[in-house]
Amino acid sequence: MSRIGKKEIIIPKSIKVEIKKSTISVDGPKGKLSYKLLRCINIKKIDDKLILSKNYNDKKTQAIHGLSRSIINNMVIGVSEGFEKKLLISGVGYRSQLEGKKLVLNVGYSHPVYIHPPEGISIKVENNVNILIEGINKETVGQIAATIREVRPPEPYKGKGIKYIDEKIKRKIGKAGK
Template sequence: MSRVGKRPVPIVSGVTANLEGQTVKMKGPKGALQFVVHDDVSVEMKDGAITVAPRFETKRARSLYGTARAQIANLVEGVTKGFEKKLEITGVGYRAALQGKNLQLALGYSHDVIYPIPEGITITVPKPTEITIVGNDSQRVGQVAAEIRSYRPPEPYKGKGVKYANEFIFRKEGKKK
């Protein structure tokens, strides 16, 4: 049994939650989000909290209900606080700049990489070597950060590239004569 799934998700003040069949809808100060729970998981709303439980005693149902509870908890956090990812750019001449609704990245290629900022995501560039991605959907914020990082992932010899702010790059020693 999932230890995460057993705990109910409290609904914070300022957040309105609706349960329509298997769809959980949240509305708060940072916007509105929804999540469709799998049919093997039952969802109930009582006493200002949402509880999830496996509908059947199958391996699939037991593995899905902890995930469903975590997704619902992310909805509550997303509409109240939001999510943030920070990226750091390392390398000579590597930099980022905002250009209208696009993020312009100079990453050592012959042309700059232009990344269109998706709807619902806010990207700021406090320094030319730092990128901050903010949004209310955890999955979309992580996806945007992963896409930007994929243009030039950090390499292990000099550490050049785009990395997460809390990421450790295992460094390798170069060739010896």
């Protein structure tokens, strides 16, 4: 049994949820998101709670049950509070800046790297080394943060590169001299 799938989702007062057949739409102060459920999952709205149930009892349906509940819960959190990821650039001469909406990274390559954020994602740069990514869709925020980090991942010898603010880099000892 999926323990996560059995939990009910509590809907805050500022959020409006609409269920049409197998599509659920969540509308809140930050925006609107929708998700199409598979036919093996049913959803019911009772007062200010959403309850998911499964039509079948096989292993795949159990997995989808928990996944669907997590996605819908993240939609509710996203339209009410939003999600954010913070990145830190470390290294001599490494910096970032915004040109309009696109992010420009100067991280040791012969050319600047441009990152174009998708619709609904905002990027802020503080002190040229702190990058803040905000949005209502948790998956998109995480994917953009991973794409930015992928440009120059932190290396283990000096720790130069782009890392998450709370990430610990396992350092290696360099080559020993004679």
